[in-house]
Amino acid sequence: MIAQTISVEDYLKALYGLGALTDFVRPARIAVRLSISRPSAGAMLGRLEEGGFVESEKGRGYRLTSEGAQRALRVVRKHRILELYLVRVLKLDWEAVHEEAERLEHALSDRVEAAMSHALGDPEWDPEGQPIPTQDLQVAVRDLLPLGASAPGGDFIVRELRNEAPERLRRFRDRGLVPGARVSVEEYDEIDDLYTLRIGRKKVVIGTEGLDGVFVEAATEP
Amino acid sequence: MIAQTISVEDYLKALYGLGALTDFVRPARIAVRLSISRPSAGAMLGRLEEGGFVESEKGRGYRLTSEGAQRALRVVRKHRILELYLVRVLKLDWEAVHEEAERLEHALSDRVEAAMSHALGDPEWDPEGQPIPTQDLQVAVRDLLPLGASAPGGDFIVRELRNEAPERLRRFRDRGLVPGARVSVEEYDEIDDLYTLRIGRKKVVIGTEGLDGVFVEAATEP
DNA sequence: TATGTTTGTTAGTCTTGGCTAATAATCAAA
DNA sequence: TTTGATTATTAGCCAAGACTAACAAACATA
Numbered sequence: 229m230i231a232q233t234i235s236v237e238d239y240l241k242a243l244y245g246l247g248a249l250t251d252f253v254r255p256a257r258i259a260v261r262l263s264i265s266r267p268s269a270g271a272m273l274g275r276l277e278e279g280g281f282v283e284s285e286k287g288r289g290y291r292l293t294s295e296g297a298q299r300a301l302r303v304v305r306k307h308r309i310l311e312l313y314l315v316r317v318l319k320l321d322w323e324a325v326h327e328e329a330e331r332l333e334h335a336l337s338d339r340v341e342a343a344m345s346h347a348l349g350d351p352e353w354d355p356e357g358q359p360i361p362t363q364d365l366q367v368a369v370r371d372l373l374p375l376g377a378s379a380p381g382g383d384f385i386v387r388e389l390r391n392e393a394p395e396r397l398r399r400f401r402d403r404g405l406v407p408g409a410r411v412s413v414e415e416y417d418e419i420d421d422l423y424t425l426r427i428g429r430k431k432v433v434i435g436t437e438g439l440d441g442v443f444v445e446a447a448t449e450p
Numbered sequence: 451m452i453a454q455t456i457s458v459e460d461y462l463k464a465l466y467g468l469g470a471l472t473d474f475v476r477p478a479r480i481a482v483r484l485s486i487s488r489p490s491a492g493a494m495l496g497r498l499e500e501g502g503f504v505e506s507e508k509g510r511g512y513r514l515t516s517e518g519a520q521r522a523l524r525v526v527r528k529h530r531i532l533e534l535y536l537v538r539v540l541k542l543d544w545e546a547v548h549e550e551a552e553r554l555e556h557a558l559s560d561r562v563e564a565a566m567s568h569a570l571g572d573p574e575w576d577p578e579g580q581p582i583p584t585q586d587l588q589v590a591v592r593d594l595l596p597l598g599a600s601a602p603g604g605d606f607i608v609r610e611l612r613n614e615a616p617e618r619l620r621r622f623r624d625r626g627l628v629p630g631a632r633v634s635v636e637e638y639d640e641i642d643d644l645y646t647l648r649i650g651r652k653k654v655v656i657g658t659e660g661l662d663g664v665f666v667e668a669a670t671e672p
Numbered sequence: 673t674a675t676g677t678t679t680g681t682t683a684g685t686c687t688t689g690g691c692t693a694a695t696a697a698t699c700a701a702a
Numbered sequence: 703t704t705t706g707a708t709t710a711t712t713a714g715c716c717a718a719g720a721c722t723a724a725c726a727a728a729c730a731t732a
Contacts, residue, residue, distance in 0.1 A: 235719065256679060268720055270680065275718090287680095287728080318565040331557040340550055343540040457689065478709060490690055492710065497688095509698075509710095 230279030240300035254289035305361040308354035357388035357407030376439035384444035391441030452501030462522035476511035527583040530576035579610035579629030598661035606666035613663030
């Protein structure tokens with residue numbers, strides 16, 4: 229069989245992150261996501277298939293089995309609970325916690341996970357606005373749109389930041405792009421690819437690049 | 451060079467635990483302590499010496515260098531802070547936390563360690579009564595004696611439990627043998643090797659075996 | 673259709689950290 | 703001093719998880 233190593237957990241998490249719950253994902257994408265060579269990714273996916281965590285289809289790639297999804301979600305849950313715990317209880321910097329959680333998640337038992345979750349009041353969202361899988365691994369689904377692809381005139385609420393780089397997260401925070409913030413797209417300059425946003429009462433000009441990973445929901449009420 | 455892997459941290463911690471701060475420790479003892487074969491222990495100690503974490507003397511064994519001691523104490527500090535945090539803040543069972551800390555210690559950054567320590571009021575002792583190395587890695591020294599080697603008639607205070615097995619710790623707790631408890635040795639039956647102790651107001655009969663790791667201080671005042 | 677790019681796969685290596693079996697060196701006790 | 707037990711060391715092996723280099727298949731596009 230295949231052991232539940234840190235490496236295996238990282239692969240499963242990456243697969244989940246790339247949508248392998250429902251879609252087939254090809255080794256090359258995993259390789260990029262994990263900064264690993266293609267042959268290494270291929271070999272590991274082979275082992276994961278042996279172990280029953282993923283299944284493959286000839287030219288389409290790999291998909292998580294329910295066993296694999298289970299394991300992946302368990303790790304995702306630990307990660308997100310850790311992030312929230314570190315921010316809210318231990319007062320760590322918002323931008324720092326992703327990195328910390330990345331290491332701790334592999335060492336956190338279900339027992340400690342449960343204790344932290346309980347201390348937080350069994351929260352639903354992590355500091356980046358991502359859903360925390362429940363104890364029995366259900367994940368809340370929302371219909372969000374990328375802010376970097378919305379037409380001018382829209383009025384939105386920031387819901388989720390799907391971006392892991394601490395520098396990028398710091399930029400988001402500095403600009404007020406945090407979950408719950410109200411944003412309206414005032415203008416889009418197609419030639420220079422620049423959005424003019426109103427965030428709260430500040431005006432900010434950002435390119436599509438700088439909005440990568442910001443997901444929003446249409447605001448219903450002003 | 452040699453990397454700061456989990457394995458390396460475990461060796462350094464084991465060395466510290468066996469007194470390699472001051473004394474030379476031979477590979478065979480490390481092997482037993484870590485449940486590892488002697489050749490493996492020998493090889494790793496060689497690597498640790500290469501890396502400057504330990505120094506050896508021909509037939510005497512290995513001793514931590516100041517670099518090695520530093521690393522070892524850092525891990526010990528993380529371990530003990532984690533134990534206390536898990537017990538006091540997250541309300542985990544006293545007997546369970548050693549095992550949890552054993553895994554988490556390797557993933558805990560200095561930053562999170564500091565935050566936990568601060569949340570606990572920078573404590574001096576862990577739940578088993580062992581000293582927590584300070585931020586700058588100073589360790590409090592006390593003069594304790596093993597309860598299992600004391601003459602009848604003595605009046606003591608339990609200070610430290612140097613025993614990691616959860617079942618053993620549970621026995622200690624059930625019998626009231628926890629740090630701070632008052633114990634007097636009422637009788638010692640040499641033939642059957644049985645101590646009759648008064649712990650608080652309970653009378654308990656235990657053999658030397660059952661007292662392994664219980665360290666006490668002579669009580670000055672009743 | 674021909675060409676260039678992206679993919680997957682093979683083969684061969686490396687490092688870490690383990691293992692056993694066997695031999696050599698030490699130490700303690702008869 | 704010899705014997706027996708404990709140690710250390712050597713040699714050879716294994717598995718996980720990574721790597722590069724090379725090639726083959728697939729896809730896309732001029």
